[in-house]
Amino acid sequence: MSAFETLFDKFYDKVLADDILEPVFKHMSPEHRRHVAHFVAEVLGGPQVYSESEGSHFLMIQKHLSKHLTQEHRKRWVELLLETADELQLPDDPEFRSAFVAYLEWGTRIAVLNSNTDTNSESPDIPMPKWGWGVPGGPYMG
Numbered sequence: 001m002s003a004f005e006t007l008f009d010k011f012y013d014k015v016l017a018d019d020i021l022e023p024v025f026k027h028m029s030p031e032h033r034r035h036v037a038h039f040v041a042e043v044l045g046g047p048q049v050y051s052e053s054e055g056s057h058f059l060m061i062q063k064h065l066s067k068h069l070t071q072e073h074r075k076r077w078v079e080l081l082l083e084t085a086d087e088l089q090l091p092d093d094p095e096f097r098s099a100f101v102a103y104l105e106w107g108t109r110i111a112v113l114n115s116n117t118d119t120n121s122e123s124p125d126i127p128m129p130k131w132g133w134g135v136p137g138g139p140y141m142g
Contacts, residue, residue: 001041001046004037039054040107056126064111065117065120069115074108099131099132099133103131107129
Protein backbone atom coordinates (compact mmCIF):
# COMPACT_ATOMS: atom_id res chain seq x y z
CA MET A 1 0.00 0.00 0.00
CA SER A 2 2.83 2.41 0.75
CA ALA A 3 4.03 2.17 -2.88
CA PHE A 4 0.58 3.27 -4.12
CA GLU A 5 0.35 6.05 -1.53
CA THR A 6 3.78 7.35 -2.61
CA LEU A 7 2.83 7.01 -6.28
CA PHE A 8 -0.34 9.07 -5.95
CA ASP A 9 1.27 11.63 -3.65
CA LYS A 10 4.04 12.34 -6.18
CA PHE A 11 1.58 12.10 -9.07
CA TYR A 12 -0.80 14.71 -7.62
CA ASP A 13 2.15 17.05 -7.05
CA LYS A 14 2.60 16.89 -10.85
CA VAL A 15 -1.13 17.29 -11.46
CA LEU A 16 -1.19 20.52 -9.46
CA ALA A 17 1.73 21.86 -11.52
CA ASP A 18 0.13 20.89 -14.85
CA ASP A 19 -1.65 23.49 -16.99
CA ILE A 20 -4.25 21.00 -18.23
CA LEU A 21 -5.09 19.24 -14.95
CA GLU A 22 -4.53 21.87 -12.26
CA PRO A 23 -7.85 23.64 -12.92
CA VAL A 24 -9.71 20.35 -12.46
CA PHE A 25 -7.93 19.30 -9.25
CA LYS A 26 -7.01 22.56 -7.53
CA HIS A 27 -9.88 22.20 -5.03
CA MET A 28 -9.37 18.52 -4.20
CA SER A 29 -9.58 17.58 -0.54
CA PRO A 30 -6.41 16.79 1.39
CA GLU A 31 -7.57 13.14 1.56
CA HIS A 32 -8.04 12.82 -2.22
CA ARG A 33 -4.54 11.45 -2.92
CA ARG A 34 -4.85 8.75 -0.28
CA HIS A 35 -8.37 7.75 -1.32
CA VAL A 36 -7.36 7.34 -4.97
CA ALA A 37 -4.26 5.34 -3.93
CA HIS A 38 -6.39 3.03 -1.79
CA PHE A 39 -9.05 2.68 -4.50
CA VAL A 40 -6.57 1.74 -7.25
CA ALA A 41 -4.61 -0.58 -4.94
CA GLU A 42 -7.82 -2.41 -4.02
CA VAL A 43 -8.90 -2.72 -7.65
CA LEU A 44 -5.53 -4.31 -8.45
CA GLY A 45 -5.89 -6.89 -5.68
CA GLY A 46 -4.59 -5.01 -2.65
CA PRO A 47 -6.24 -4.71 0.76
CA GLN A 48 -9.85 -3.53 0.92
CA VAL A 49 -8.98 -0.30 2.72
CA TYR A 50 -11.06 1.88 0.42
CA SER A 51 -14.26 -0.15 0.41
CA GLU A 52 -14.09 -0.99 4.12
CA SER A 53 -13.51 2.51 5.46
CA GLU A 54 -13.45 5.22 2.79
CA GLY A 55 -16.15 4.66 0.21
CA SER A 56 -17.50 2.43 -2.53
CA HIS A 57 -17.48 2.20 -6.29
CA PHE A 58 -20.89 3.92 -6.29
CA LEU A 59 -19.47 6.84 -4.28
CA MET A 60 -16.42 7.05 -6.56
CA ILE A 61 -18.78 7.40 -9.52
CA GLN A 62 -20.69 10.11 -7.63
CA LYS A 63 -17.49 12.13 -7.19
CA HIS A 64 -17.07 12.39 -10.97
CA LEU A 65 -20.59 13.56 -11.84
CA SER A 66 -20.79 16.91 -13.63
CA LYS A 67 -17.01 17.45 -13.61
CA HIS A 68 -17.03 17.66 -17.44
CA LEU A 69 -13.75 15.85 -17.99
CA THR A 70 -12.43 15.68 -21.54
CA GLN A 71 -10.30 13.22 -23.46
CA GLU A 72 -7.46 15.72 -23.09
CA HIS A 73 -7.82 15.56 -19.28
CA ARG A 74 -8.00 11.78 -19.36
CA LYS A 75 -4.95 11.33 -21.56
CA ARG A 76 -2.86 13.76 -19.55
CA TRP A 77 -3.90 12.11 -16.26
CA VAL A 78 -2.80 8.69 -17.54
CA GLU A 79 0.41 10.11 -19.04
CA LEU A 80 1.47 11.77 -15.78
CA LEU A 81 0.59 8.73 -13.69
CA LEU A 82 2.61 6.35 -15.89
CA GLU A 83 5.51 8.83 -15.93
CA THR A 84 5.43 8.93 -12.12
CA ALA A 85 5.23 5.13 -11.90
CA ASP A 86 8.38 4.90 -14.02
CA GLU A 87 10.21 7.51 -11.96
CA LEU A 88 9.37 5.61 -8.76
CA GLN A 89 10.37 2.35 -10.43
CA LEU A 90 7.08 0.59 -9.88
CA PRO A 91 7.27 -2.90 -11.33
CA ASP A 92 7.64 -2.87 -15.07
CA ASP A 93 7.16 -6.57 -15.63
CA PRO A 94 4.69 -7.20 -18.46
CA GLU A 95 1.98 -8.73 -16.26
CA PHE A 96 1.82 -5.89 -13.73
CA ARG A 97 2.20 -3.10 -16.26
CA SER A 98 -0.39 -4.64 -18.56
CA ALA A 99 -2.94 -4.89 -15.73
CA PHE A 100 -2.11 -1.41 -14.46
CA VAL A 101 -2.42 0.28 -17.86
CA ALA A 102 -5.55 -1.69 -18.76
CA TYR A 103 -7.27 -0.59 -15.56
CA LEU A 104 -6.18 3.04 -16.03
CA GLU A 105 -7.58 3.04 -19.57
CA TRP A 106 -10.89 1.50 -18.46
CA GLY A 107 -11.21 3.58 -15.28
CA THR A 108 -10.39 6.92 -16.87
CA ARG A 109 -12.79 6.31 -19.74
CA ILE A 110 -15.55 5.47 -17.22
CA ALA A 111 -14.66 8.65 -15.30
CA VAL A 112 -15.03 10.79 -18.45
CA LEU A 113 -18.42 9.22 -19.22
CA ASN A 114 -19.65 9.73 -15.65
CA SER A 115 -18.29 13.27 -15.51
CA ASN A 116 -20.48 14.33 -18.39
CA THR A 117 -23.73 13.43 -16.70
CA ASP A 118 -25.38 14.63 -13.51
CA THR A 119 -26.97 11.35 -12.44
CA ASN A 120 -25.55 8.04 -11.29
CA SER A 121 -27.59 5.25 -12.84
CA GLU A 122 -25.65 2.50 -11.03
CA SER A 123 -26.99 0.61 -8.04
CA PRO A 124 -25.58 1.83 -4.71
CA ASP A 125 -24.25 -1.69 -4.11
CA ILE A 126 -22.32 -1.93 -7.40
CA PRO A 127 -19.22 -4.00 -6.60
CA MET A 128 -15.71 -2.61 -6.65
CA PRO A 129 -13.93 -3.30 -9.94
CA LYS A 130 -11.37 -6.11 -9.73
CA TRP A 131 -8.48 -6.15 -12.16
CA GLY A 132 -6.46 -9.33 -12.57
CA TRP A 133 -3.08 -10.06 -14.00
CA GLY A 134 -4.40 -12.06 -16.96
CA VAL A 135 -3.31 -15.53 -17.91
CA PRO A 136 -0.30 -16.70 -15.85
CA GLY A 137 2.72 -16.94 -18.09
CA GLY A 138 1.28 -14.40 -20.52
CA PRO A 139 1.61 -14.63 -24.25
CA TYR A 140 5.41 -14.16 -24.18
CA MET A 141 7.18 -17.49 -23.82
CA GLY A 142 10.73 -16.30 -24.71
